Amino acid sequence: MNKLPSLGMLYDHIRPEERLLIDAAKRKGIKLELYNAEEIFFEASEIDNAQNFQETVLQRCVSYFRSINLSALLESSSINVINSSKIASLCGNKLLATSTLAKGKIPTPKTFIAFTIESALNALSKIGYPAVIKPIIGSWGRLVAPLKDPESARAILENRDCMFPIYQVYYLQEMIESLSRDMRCVIVGDKAVAAIYRYSGPDDWRTNTARGGRAENCKITTEIEDISIKAAKVFGDGIFGVDIMESPRGLLVHEVNYTTEFRNSVPVTGVDIPGLILDYAVRRSKK
């Protein structure tokens, strides 16, 4: 008799996405063992520190630091983590993500990095106003702010100067103007499986659905498929949410999410994203 396929899933919060994955596993007869990152601990000085884990583990932690550290530890014990610590560390850091996209020749917004207020203002004079500042690590649009002119830029930079040192790595980007929507294309392995438009809500310029953005089905054109698959590939083999903006220069990839949320994509596209993620993880576990 064939054994049931089995996978592990690391999490720190059960979001609707993790709930959908748990439900899909039940539906598909896949044993999904759950590991709460807030409860587990390891003897890191032991070689075989992860022997109680399934051989293939989906990494679904919200926290970037938990994700990369836990994944690296599991990988050192030969656990197959999806997405890998390498993918997470590149995608989860906007500076490394931008330079990886640039190296892969994927069109991306013009972006500068600076480490002091004065050098940031000099960089902004090259980008022009309005521009956007982002924390290099973060999500849900948090602290992603428009810089409308040199005066407001200086004020926002001075404000960041009072925060933790990570917020003084100034990631500065051209503003793609009149952007009322962007696109999120979900990649599972080598396939673009679903795409949505995200329209910004009435109270915010950002399109993040966590900030009231509205999701609508988006037809996966060859252009969207092509740029999304290529963008995902420069990071590696895995599961991604590729965020794309329409600009006068054509499509630009501004973010590649490595623990992508899909609660809004499933109902508007009708695609069983959690089921496809599990099928992919099972395929990877057989390799």
Ligand SMILES: Nc1ncnc2c1ncn2[C@@H]1O[C@H](COP(=O)(O)OP(=O)(O)O)[C@@H](O)[C@H]1O
């Ligand atoms: N360069 C830009 N031009 C216009 N809007 C942007 C730009 N960068 C980000 N945004 C808006 O801000 C949102 C959040 O930015 P993003 O880079 O995706 O950060 P996060 O990781 O916090 O989601 C985007 O979904 C988009 O609506």
Ligand SMILES: [Mg+2]
């Ligand atoms: Mg985003």
